[in-house]
Amino acid sequence: MTGAEIIIECLKREGVEAIFGYPGGNVLPLFDKLYDSDFKFILTRHEQGAAHAADGYARVTGKPGVCIATSGPGATNLTTGIANAYMDSIPLVAITGQVKSYVIGNDAFQEADVTGITRPITKHNYLVKEVKDLVRIFREAFHIASTGRPGPVVIDIPSDIQQQETEFVWVQNLEIRSYKPTYFGHPGQIKKAAKFISASKKPVIYAGGGIIISAASLELKELAEKIQTPVTTTLLGLGGFDEKHRLSLGMLGMHGTAYANHAIMDSDLIIAVGARFDDRVTGKLDAFAPHAKIIHIDIDPSSISKNVKVDIPIVGDCKNVLGQLIKEIKKPPDTQEWLKTIDSWKRKHPLIYKDGDKIKPQYVIEQISQATKGEAIITTEVGQNQMWAAQWYKYSHPRTFVSSGGLGTMGFGFPAAMGAKVGCPGKIVFDIAGDGSIQMNIQELATCVCNKINVKVAILNNGYLGMVRQWQELFYKKRYAHTCLHNPDFVKLAESFGAVGIRVTKKEEVRAAIDKALSIDNTVFIDFHIEPEENVFPMVPAGEAINRMIGGMA
Amino acid sequence: MRHTISVLVENKPGVLARVAGLFSARGYNITSLAVSETLSHDISYMTIVVDAEDEKILEQIKKQLNKLIDIISVTDFIKKEHIERELLLLKINYSAKEKTKIEGILNKYLAKVIWHRDNLAIIEMVGGQEEIKQLLHNLDKFEIKELVRTGKLTMAT
Numbered sequence: 001m002t003g004a005e006i007i008i009e010c011l012k013r014e015g016v017e018a019i020f021g022y023p024g025g026n027v028l029p030l031f032d033k034l035y036d037s038d039f040k041f042i043l044t045r046h047e048q049g050a051a052h053a054a055d056g057y058a059r060v061t062g063k064p065g066v067c068i069a070t071s072g073p074g075a076t077n078l079t080t081g082i083a084n085a086y087m088d089s090i091p092l093v094a095i096t097g098q099v100k101s102y103v104i105g106n107d108a109f110q111e112a113d114v115t116g117i118t119r120p121i122t123k124h125n126y127l128v129k130e131v132k133d134l135v136r137i138f139r140e141a142f143h144i145a146s147t148g149r150p151g152p153v154v155i156d157i158p159s160d161i162q163q164q165e166t167e168f169v170w171v172q173n174l175e176i177r178s179y180k181p182t183y184f185g186h187p188g189q190i191k192k193a194a195k196f197i198s199a200s201k202k203p204v205i206y207a208g209g210g211i212i213i214s215a216a217s218l219e220l221k222e223l224a225e226k227i228q229t230p231v232t233t234t235l236l237g238l239g240g241f242d243e244k245h246r247l248s249l250g251m252l253g254m255h256g257t258a259y260a261n262h263a264i265m266d267s268d269l270i271i272a273v274g275a276r277f278d279d280r281v282t283g284k285l286d287a288f289a290p291h292a293k294i295i296h297i298d299i300d301p302s303s304i305s306k307n308v309k310v311d312i313p314i315v316g317d318c319k320n321v322l323g324q325l326i327k328e329i330k331k332p333p334d335t336q337e338w339l340k341t342i343d344s345w346k347r348k349h350p351l352i353y354k355d356g357d358k359i360k361p362q363y364v365i366e367q368i369s370q371a372t373k374g375e376a377i378i379t380t381e382v383g384q385n386q387m388w389a390a391q392w393y394k395y396s397h398p399r400t401f402v403s404s405g406g407l408g409t410m411g412f413g414f415p416a417a418m419g420a421k422v423g424c425p426g427k428i429v430f431d432i433a434g435d436g437s438i439q440m441n442i443q444e445l446a447t448c449v450c451n452k453i454n455v456k457v458a459i460l461n462n463g464y465l466g467m468v469r470q471w472q473e474l475f476y477k478k479r480y481a482h483t484c485l486h487n488p489d490f491v492k493l494a495e496s497f498g499a500v501g502i503r504v505t506k507k508e509e510v511r512a513a514i515d516k517a518l519s520i521d522n523t524v525f526i527d528f529h530i531e532p533e534e535n536v537f538p539m540v541p542a543g544e545a546i547n548r549m550i551g552g553m554a
Numbered sequence: 555m556r557h558t559i560s561v562l563v564e565n566k567p568g569v570l571a572r573v574a575g576l577f578s579a580r581g582y583n584i585t586s587l588a589v590s591e592t593l594s595h596d597i598s599y600m601t602i603v604v605d606a607e608d609e610k611i612l613e614q615i616k617k618q619l620n621k622l623i624d625i626i627s628v629t630d631f632i633k634k635e636h637i638e639r640e641l642l643l644l645k646i647n648y649s650a651k652e653k654t655k656i657e658g659i660l661n662k663y664l665a666k667v668i669w670h671r672d673n674l675a676i677i678e679m680v681g682g683q684e685e686i687k688q689l690l691h692n693l694d695k696f697e698i699k700e701l702v703r704t705g706k707l708t709m710a711t
Contacts, residue, residue: 176623
């Protein structure tokens with residue numbers, strides 16, 4: 001077999017169904033073989049779109065996403081998507097063409113040191129030097145990408161290696177001596193944690209993306225109910241715990257609910273599960289949860305005690321460790337008083353916004369939530385749209401909220417929605433976008449239309465880079481330096497690509513537009529002209545303690 | 555505080571860059587670095603000496619090192635008994651008058667001349683960092699033309 005044929009065979013055996021990519025000179029041998037293959041190949045209009053689409057695909061299916069690009073600019077265009085997947089622990093295998101092996105380092109046409117460039121933004125990467133290594137490398141890449149704390153793996157393959165011939169020998173037993181993630185919690189630590197939990201009076205569970213990755217939602221619910229402990233989730237943890245549940249506190253942190261932040265600050269025990277105490281969650285570190293002991297469950301030892309000092313570290317897979325904990329806890333803590341306090345906070349400081357005659361973005365998202373009965377897959381761009389989508393859509397199921405958490409990549413949501421729709425064709429996929437973000441990967445409209453990938457995009461159009469404008473309003477004396485946008489006509493723009501565009505300028509048209517979009521078998525842009533200077537509240541100013549919130553209080 | 559960290563790694567291209575990258579990404583300078591193959595040719599042993607400005611950051615670097623796929627194990631010798639050695643080569647220019655004096659110093663530190671021509675000699679010394687420092691101190695009134703050191707090697711006892 002040729003190297004290219006071996007790659008195809010490896011992808012098949014790894015169970016790959018969909019591939020997102022873009023051809024070019026140094027991946028031509030591989031594309032020639034893709035031509036005869038049965039994969040669903042989605043030609044994006046930009047390599048960044050391919051990487052985000054593969055990322056979105058991975059987030060909703062749990063399977064590694066696969067993207068392919070050529071050498072040099074093709075590969076460098078993937079890098080934002082790779083870094084995005086790295087920050088959010090998303091399994092991704094990115095295949096890049098490379099110049100011929102014997103000219104590497106000679107500044108050949110379309111050459112870039114891809115393993116060098118991607119080293120700090122991948123879980124691992126490979127430069128294939130010999131065709132006989134391909135099978136082992138592909139086996140390792142898929143294994144590494146999808147196990148332990150998942151992440152992106154890059155395989156950089158010179159074009160001559162794609163053409164060389166060798167015998168195909170499948171690697172049955174994979175052995176990577178230096179890579180052995182810990183999946184079960186240390187029994188001694190579990191015992192200690194159980195004791196701490198039993199003795200606590202004001203416990204809070206703080207659940208992150210690890211809940212989604214390890215499919216631990218059921219265990220999380222079981223534990224929360226068993227120990228009658230409220231649950232707050234991070235942005236990436238949304239969907240990991242049903243927000244309609246009595247014990248749900250919604251999201252915490254900079255734009256979290258007041259009651260989640262108060263609960264954390266007042267708690268005597270934080271049970272952190274698959275979360276990493278990001279600065280958007282903790283606010284001012286010295287002031288974070290001053291009375292709380294901390295149990296931290298994470299599969300990645302380097303996440304533990306990175307930002308906050310942890311009392312009981314437990315390294316392991318969230319699902320397993322929660323299972324172990326549920327078994328170990330003999331005496332649930334008495335949290336009745338605590339839950340009463342939390343209920344009073346919920347009544348006193350609900351998540352609110354001031355409705356009016358103009359279209360409020362929060363209202364739009366509530367309407368999308370109702371129209372889709374909370375059952376859609378929501379992707380977001382980054383900024384105000386992302387925070388409103390996190391606050392006002394009611395998530396009940398894991399893998400229904402797709403957002404760029406760690407890297408905060410504008411332009412992520414639309415290609416990610418595309419990937420999500422390919423992964424879950426039976427589901428409604430809605431990208432909640434801003435007028436700024438949507439223009440960062442708007443070329444993917446062509447991909448959606450050509451491949452009949454039917455996604456809905458709600459553009460919360462305020463004519464600003466809204467989140468930056470909000471910071472300028474609050475912290476830079478309303479000096480709106482380069483945040484005012486002059487936008488294209490999004491309706492005509494959508495139509496020019498063969499998609500459908502709907503403009504909504506009146507509040508009473510909002511729901512009808514959403515319903516209409518849902519009934520159309522095509523990609524639809526809904527251009528909501530929202531209140532231009534609406535802010536995301538509550539908000540914890542950067543560097544403040546998380547109970548020092550401004551705005552949005554009843 | 556100065557830490558000596560040993561890292562067992564897969565003997566593959568790019569591994570050194572991965573290791574070094576974790577230090578450089580945080581603005582940490584590696585004071586010395588020694589790398590070589592071990593008994594098995596597919597495993598290399600690195601000894602890294604680094605000054606930690608913040609122990610928490612170093613802790614994080616060590617955890618991140620452990621996370622790298624090609625790294626087999628990481629040991630920080632700060633609380634571990636171990637032997638340290640370094641090899642020093644230096645080229646010295648001396649006059650006939652100075653010869654006996656220099657020989658005396660070399661004998662004291664078990665250093666030896668391994669090459670010489672006219673008034674130029676290359677001296678080799680193996681020792682701990684403190685001994686090497688003392689030797690250099692004793693020789694600093696002579697004309698040292700060139701100096702190279704391997705960086706520290708360590709082995710747990």
